[in-house]
Amino acid sequence: MTSVAIGAGQESADRRRAAGEPGRGYAKGRAKREEILQASIVLFGEVGYHAASLREIASRVGMSHPGLLHHFPTKVALLEAVLDHRDTVDQADLAADLARGTDYFDALVSLVERNGQRRHVVELFTALVAEATSPDHPAHAHFVRRYEWAVGRTGEQLARRAREGGLREGVDPAATARHVIALMDGLQVQWLLALDRPEPERVDMAADLRAYLRLVLVD
Incomplete structure (x- = not known):
């Protein structure tokens, strides 16, 4: 061959x-x-x-x-290519971590760590997702699908954890999935706003995500 x-x-x-x-x-x-x-x-x-x-x-x-x-x-064609490129890179990184046997939530933390080295990518996401809340925006459908996929997949992983006794008592998988995705996106905004501050005042996105996951997951 x-x-x-x-x-x-x-x-x-x-x-x-x-x-x-x-x-x-x-x-x-x-x-x-x-x-x-x-x-x-x-x-x-x-x-x-x-x-x-x-x-x-x-x-x-x-x-x-x-x-x-x-x-x-067209400008729309360029926007679609940019969004596809970003998603392809993120999903490839996540898939590579999972293929190595990395736990799903550890892989999310690794993804956040990588984004901490890609300021322009984070700026792109935060700028476009704010604009795309308008139904008339050309990226609106893209972000609707993205959130459905991200929340759905995270919810599936949390539900699996719940079946295996890996969630703390009272934690709802569906609600927590929304919390995780919202936290990841919100941390990106805070991280960008604090980038020019002295080191102690900057935001460590990965550390904050880990801290939240410790509140809901059982080791």
């Missing part, structure tokens, strides 16, 4: 050379697309979706407005 794959790869490379390296062009296109997404994450986080302009994003990545439209024909 390996030799077949190598052979197929070599044949593909030969075809690319014969056709003037379209494979290299494709790689350059993907790299530029990634650069646009990263610039969009920063700008959407800084000013929100509505105030951001495609021309400003194009300028930040050193390309023309028509050139950017070649990759993302």
